[in-house]
Amino acid sequence: MCAFVPKKSDRFTFGLWTVGNIGRDPFGTAVRETISPVTIVKKLSELGAWGVNLHDNDLVPIDASAAERDAIVSEFKKALHDYDMVVPMATTNLFFDPAFKDGAFTSSDPKVRAYAIQKTMRSMDLGAELGAKTYVFWGGREGTETDASKDPRDGIKRYRECLNFLAEYDLAQGYNFKFALEPKPNEPRGDIYLPTVGAALGFITTLDKPEKFGVNPEYAHETMSGLNFVHAVAQAIDAGKLFHIDLNGQKPGRYDQDYRFGAEDLKANFFLVKLLEESGYKGSLHFDAHAYRTEDEAGVWEFAKGCMRTYLILKEKAQKFAADEEIQAILKEVHSDEQSYSSVISQYSEANASKLNKTEFDRNAMGKRGYNYEKLDQLTTELLLGVR
């Protein structure tokens, strides 16, 4: 039995900004020293991670000269090479600088929108140079505190224009990034445009190059609003749009906690891992989370180990679920009648419609049926609690 030790082939990644989080919050200052990108690459590699992701300014300060940039990037590339680490995903910091206080692509100021495009083009150049294949757009500042400020239709239109521009830039440079939109309902803006996975999937169909775009759902973001993250991810998979995923821990109805993966709602995380594994998702398993503010650097590495270990444990639990005779017998019974109607209802035809019209349904019997989900869920709970 595996000892839940992560390997490169598990495709685990962390952001420089995640293990590098220094514990600042709106009420308090940093509680940990900054860890350099090179140290992060080394440590994560030792712990068994596959790669590291970054915003442009996680690596290159916003005011760096071209020469400084090149020196930083070449030192970082050497570390990636030395420690056998990859950069599968890159993104742009379009939220930290005060210039972005009213949004980047959706700012009311067209100069800001133009600057946001310029900054993103340069950041895409950096991502491509580091070998990234996925480019994430998290619109943290794309929203409002007051809708008196702009018509939300203009917000969406400006968002679209910028993304269309950048999709063409990508093609013109031959980068061929997969663009992944990351929805979030609020924080840091009062309300953020494209608040859910469903909203992002709908928006993608309005873009000039919808095939270039998918989503980067985050556990914390749907969970903050009390939504079912597993269903959101399933919808993205169904649409062929799960380009990336941000895993972490979150209680519903709170600020964006970004806890260690599995720290909250183990059962929801179990169904998530089960879905990812059974769907054949082959992208990065990215932890967009950070250590509790109570931790020193040792706690940060415990946090990183914990994210990966819990994923692997839940993956084994998913295999046990699939092999559990009692659980599978209930599922078989529940779905036993699947074939008898699917040929009639899976597709409209005149013949099928007339067959349905002539069928006599025993509605009362349907209403009396017990589905046995109580037992199924209890068995699942016991499996997760380790007594099966």
Ligand code: GCO
């Ligand atoms: C958040 C977001 C970010 C993004 C990151 C990369 O709520 O802060 O999840 O961490 O994922 O900017 O796109």
Ligand code: MN
């Ligand atoms: Mn988040």
Ligand code: MN
């Ligand atoms: Mn995220």
